[in-house]
Amino acid sequence: MKIGIIGTGNIGSTEGRLWDKAGHQILYGSRHPASLLDRDMGENVQIGSIKEAATFGEVILLAIPWDGIDEVLSEINPFISEKIVIDATNQYGFNEDTGKNGLIQLPNHQTATSYNTQRIKSKGLVKAYNTLTAGFQWQVGSDSPKKGVIMPYSGNTEEAKTIVADLIKESGFVPYDVGDSEMARFIEPPRGSTSLYGEEWSIDTIEKRLKELKDTINL
Ligand SMILES: NC(=O)c1ccc[n+]([C@@H]2O[C@H](COP(=O)([O-])OP(=O)(O)OC[C@H]3O[C@@H](n4cnc5c(N)ncnc54)[C@H](OP(=O)(O)O)[C@@H]3O)[C@@H](O)[C@H]2O)c1
DSSP: OEEEEEOOSHHHHHHHHHHHHTTOEEEEEOSSGGGGTTSOOOSSEEEEOHHHHHHHOSEEEEOSOGGGHHHHHHHHGGGOTTSEEEEOOOOEEEETTTTEEEEOOOGGGOOHHHHHHHHSOSSEEEEOSOSSOHHHHHHHHTTOOOOOOEEEEEESOHHHHHHHHHHHHHTTOEEEEEESTTGGGGGSSSOSTTOOTTSOOOHHHHHHHHHHHHHHTTO
8 A cells, every 4th residue: 555654754664664565656745855775664655745745655654743733734735635544643842822832722621533533634534543652562563472461443444444454463562443533632641540542552451441431431
């Protein structure tokens, strides 16, 4: 599958190398493509502009800081209406209320996934690869003997979720569908008693924990 990766840092380069190893075609889109030439981004990958990654991929991975999303969307939205977007971002950025960097509170208590589903003009957005550190993801997906680690995902489009679940498997994880973009609140920050975010789960532990979380809000 052709995958365009926007954001070439910790997460972008981790998923890019894992999918490259699995035989997918990767084109990284960067604001500074030349600066990537001497970095290990995978064996058979291409490097280009953000627009090139958006037009190349059947699937686009968005792996940039929250505060950069609107600017990137102004460039890529015209090209992604028929594409699936994997959103690995988390809503940490400049908080206008506190004047500091931190967790962003979105209007009407909506999830970051619902917020991004509205502004990212894709065929289907799936939140995934956002709950575990890039370093840990590389360990699990590359050479670790660790098996059975859950990668939770969520979104509103079944066709997109099916495709992303396969990509999750191929990167070394067990895909687990948490639900729609509202249910994505359980895989978004902050870490703690109201979320699955930031923890390692197996199939047994995630099912028990998700049921407890849903019970607390009477779902
Ligand atoms: N690090 C983790 O363990 C982790 C885990 C889960 C989720 N996340 C989330 O994944 C996203 C990326 O995190 P990261 O750790 O990979 O970040 P990072 O290492 O800082 O890399 C982000 C990349 O995005 C691009 N970028 C930076 N600012 C940008 C802007 N204003 N507009 C467009 N592109 C910009 C840069 O690539 P170019 O310079 O090549 O354009 C940069 O290398 C964040 O939303 C983060 O919350 C991170």
